[in-house]
Amino acid sequence: MEEKIRHLLNTRVTTDQIRTYFNQQEFFSRCSFYIEIKGKDLETQTTRSVPVQNLDPQRLMRVKFDAKTQVRVQLAYQTELLKKLVRSREDIAVIADKIHQGYVVGEEDDIDRKMSELEDTAAEFENSLLLGSVHNRHKLIFEANGVVVVPRLTLELKLKKPVIFERGLCVMLLNVAYLHWKIEEQEQDEPGEEFQIQYKVQDPEIHDASNRSINCGLYRAAIIPNLVPGKLYEFTINRVNSGDLVYSKWTDTIWLTTSPDC
Template sequence: MENNDDPSKIQHHIRHILTKRLTPALLQTYNKKLELLRMCSFYIKVIQVDHSQYDHNCASSSTVMSLIDIQRFQRMKKLGNSQVKIQLALLEELLDSLSRGCEELQAILDRERLDEGAIKEGAIKEKIFKLLQEAAEFKDVLVPSRLHLKHHLISEVSSTRVPQIQLALSIRMPVRFDKTKCAASSDSIILHWDITEQEQHEPGEQFKICYKLFHPTTEAEGNLMAQIACASYCLRIDNLMPDRFYEFTVQRVDSWLSVYSLWIDAIILKTVSGTIGSSEENTEKN
């Protein structure tokens, strides 16, 4: 049988876990990482294995991509989408379990009087071990994993040797408006946006900017909306009406490698009646 333990010893063990291993600051960090991950874009990354053994022409990325069977690749994209959704759901479940577990330990710690035999060291250690396992699993799940191929993506090619490839999920940080740089005049708006945690602009990025009147007063005004493709990180939009609110959204242009991207950042700016001044209100969409 399991022996009852000294409550003070058990409390000391719990206090160590809550102040050194599973602190409120750590759980808050995990929560922020999960929130950021929900806003990220996920893509399939094609990795060639042991490309040195193949012909030079076959080893090039463009040639490898041209050999991939499109229908099979589309099925892998669906698998990648499902894997991302499972990953995010698992992270949410783990974080919720960690939060509840720490609250339960804190409740035990906060008891002014422990009934004799109410708490056993073995049960507490089992709970703590489970929480530490979940914390380790949370960190592992944060990193995108490989996609397992059930079938060859490259059809047999008689003229050359077929390279071996692997697929993995890659992450791109979310696109967000820079509210400190966005500005409005009486008939135009200047928009600036950046990639979260990206110090330098990534060449080749493509963005889609959409805008419309935020409070249209007529049906015709409600139909005033536009979409602009942009390869830079800023854009000036002219021919707007003065003293009106406009809603702008920015997002990446999906490529054929993208498998999951729900985040769209939005900002509401008001044109002014004169040529100087601006006001803004920021909103976010998922």
């Protein structure tokens, strides 16, 4: 039995694998989640994306609220699965140590059940990283006097990977900042994607220290002019919010200081 337990702990549910799970969950929680709506025309049987502008805005808002709740539940579920995974592995490792020391640790069937639960929990976590359908209870398209053929809609969650500053490339001069960013684990941006940089000076004595923002296109770089010399600035970056955004909690932030005016 000890050999069977050690094989499980050293091959299927290793400490390195659990560390990978934690990294995956952290990355997942920093992504932005969107709703993708597709319609299947009942006459032509063709499927196409449905722009959110074509939908009932009030009903769409309710659907997006439900989808946001769905994402939050999924993130919380991942956290609980990781806690359970760590506890279960520790318990089984203790059993293996006691067997090695010659202690009687219980029925073999009970130990097999615990090992099976550990494997099932690992599989559950891997499945929790997949995005599925959005549960929809609302009619999103108006039916105009019954003469319009309304397509059958399918709603899916999709994610976009987090936007992060390339800290080694960001430079502050006397009164200007040169900022660069990238999409984590992604080489190219999606067509038409826009980003927003917000910034403010970290000095309560400056009269206008409120947030300012600039929208940027696909070049992954921006110049921020008219800064105050010798001051610390906070910069944050994220995608420009769109109508299909459901949930986005994480934003990357850096602090940089302009050169002093000598």
